[in-house]
Amino acid sequence: xxxxxxxxxxxxxxxxxxxxxxxxxxxxxxxxxxxxxxxxxxxxxxxxxxxxxxxxxxxxxxxxxxxxxxxxxxxxxxxxxxxxxxxxxxxxxxxxxxxxxxxxxxxxxxxxxxxxxxxxxxxxxxxxxxxxxxxxxxxxxxxxxxxxxxxxxxxxxxxxxxxxxxxxxxxxxxxxxxx
Numbered sequence: 596x597x598x599x600x601x602x603x604x605x606x607x608x609x610x611x612x613x614x615x616x617x618x619x620x621x622x623x624x625x626x627x628x629x630x631x632x633x634x635x636x637x638x639x640x641x642x643x644x645x646x647x648x649x650x651x652x653x654x655x656x657x658x659x660x661x662x663x664x665x666x667x668x669x670x671x672x673x674x675x676x677x678x679x680x681x682x683x684x685x686x687x688x689x690x691x692x693x694x695x696x697x698x699x700x701x702x703x704x705x706x707x708x709x710x711x712x713x714x715x716x717x718x719x720x721x722x723x724x725x726x727x728x729x730x731x732x733x734x735x736x737x738x739x740x741x742x743x744x745x746x747x748x749x750x751x752x753x754x755x756x757x758x759x760x761x762x763x764x765x766x767x768x769x770x771x772x773x774x
Contacts, residue, residue: 633772634672636755637707640700641668649676649744650695651687651713659687665696666725671774672709672751675725676744679734680717685742688713694746705755708769709748716743748774 641647649663661684666675674696678684688694692714698707716722722743734741752769753760762769 630772633751633753633760633770636705636758636760637672637709637751637753638668639758640705640707640753640755641698643700643702644698648697649684650697651684652691652693653683653687654690659684663696664727664730672748674709674711674746674748675716676746677725677727677730677741678744679740680715680742681740684744685715688715688744696746700755704757705753705760707754708752709746710750711746711748711774714745714747716745721745750774 645664646662647665649661651659651661653659663676663678666677668674692712694711694713696707696709696711698709700706722741725743726737726741730741731737750771750773752771754762754769760770
């Protein structure tokens, strides 16, 4: 099952990468980057990207990808999302909290993949801190349906061509950072 899950995630990520990124991947040399500089490179891509993909697995191991409107990363690259507590992704996260987030720079100049552990947050104080007014139409009864997903990262991979952060030329290994 784990092999099936890994293969499905690999295929999904390949489909999400634009053709221009694949071409750049072949032309750029790997730049070994660690710690703060890799995090800053990731933040640059994330800030340029309004939406990201949240990838979850259901109880049968089937992969689901959703476009999400995340909040800006907080300390330690913790990412928060608002969602409807009745959505399938909430049940999937309760069953399997391992998720992947994928941010692709709209200009094709890089991407960030973050794998981590998601938590469903129903704390009223946390919920009151995280809200976007444009969501009002989606949550007419916000108090009854709006909750949060908090993702604590485990590993991050980053490509940021403007900063010279590309993959290794022969194996295409992407610079990564473990939290």
